[in-house]
Amino acid sequence: MASTATNKQPLLVDRPLHKVYNLSKAITGSPIPGDASATIDITGTNTAFPVVNCIGTDGAIVEDFYAISRSTTTYTINLYFSFQSDFLRTDAVFIGNLATGTTGQGEISHWTHAPCTLAPVPQFQAQLQATAGGDVQWVGDENRFQALYIPAGTCLWAGIQVTAEVTDGPIAGFSGGFY
Numbered sequence: 001m002a003s004t005a006t007n008k009q010p011l012l013v014d015r016p017l018h019k020v021y022n023l024s025k026a027i028t029g030s031p032i033p034g035d036a037s038a039t040i041d042i043t044g045t046n047t048a049f050p051v052v053n054c055i056g057t058d059g060a061i062v063e064d065f066y067a068i069s070r071s072t073t074t075y076t077i078n079l080y081f082s083f084q085s086d087f088l089r090t091d092a093v094f095i096g097n098l099a100t101g102t103t104g105q106g107e108i109s110h111w112t113h114a115p116c117t118l119a120p121v122p123q124f125q126a127q128l129q130a131t132a133g134g135d136v137q138w139v140g141d142e143n144r145f146q147a148l149y150i151p152a153g154t155c156l157w158a159g160i161q162v163t164a165e166v167t168d169g170p171i172a173g174f175s176g177g178f179y
Contacts, residue, residue: 112146
């Protein structure tokens with residue numbers, strides 16, 4: 001890893017990462033969202049894309065995952081971790097998803113469910129506030145940075161949750177850095 005041998009210093013990003021994909025042909029093979037049989041599991045036939053490949057590297061961090069709509073259709077983009085980079089197999093692990101916007105072309109959606117990081121946030125003043133029951137609690141100190149760490153030897157995959165290719169699939173972007 002890109003840290004000291006005793007792991008006392010933070011990992012340092014060696015090179016920036018910003019990849020953008022048109023996901024119209026990246027399908028996970030799952031039924032269309034809203035269908036009672038919809039699933040996040042890989043069902044065999046899929047054309048998902050390996051969007052951040054960290055196999056053979058020290059890993060990466062994705063600080064922003066965003067989607068740009070190309071239509072008024074809402075698509076769900078599924079993310080998976082896998083130890084292979086040639087084909088998304090059924091042993092891949094689902095790690096989250098992002099629904100695209102519905103107002104039309106150009107609407108940007110950001111993934112807000114990334115794991116919290118250990119990095120400290122800028123200091124700000126928390127305040128005491130009375131609750132409905134008359135108790136007092138601190139509010140305003142809940143901020144945490146969020147990012148997705150992709151470990152060495154792992155590949156991040158993305159695909160839209162549909163059963164066939166589409167012509168108006170979203171554009172997906174991944175921004176961060178490689179270790």
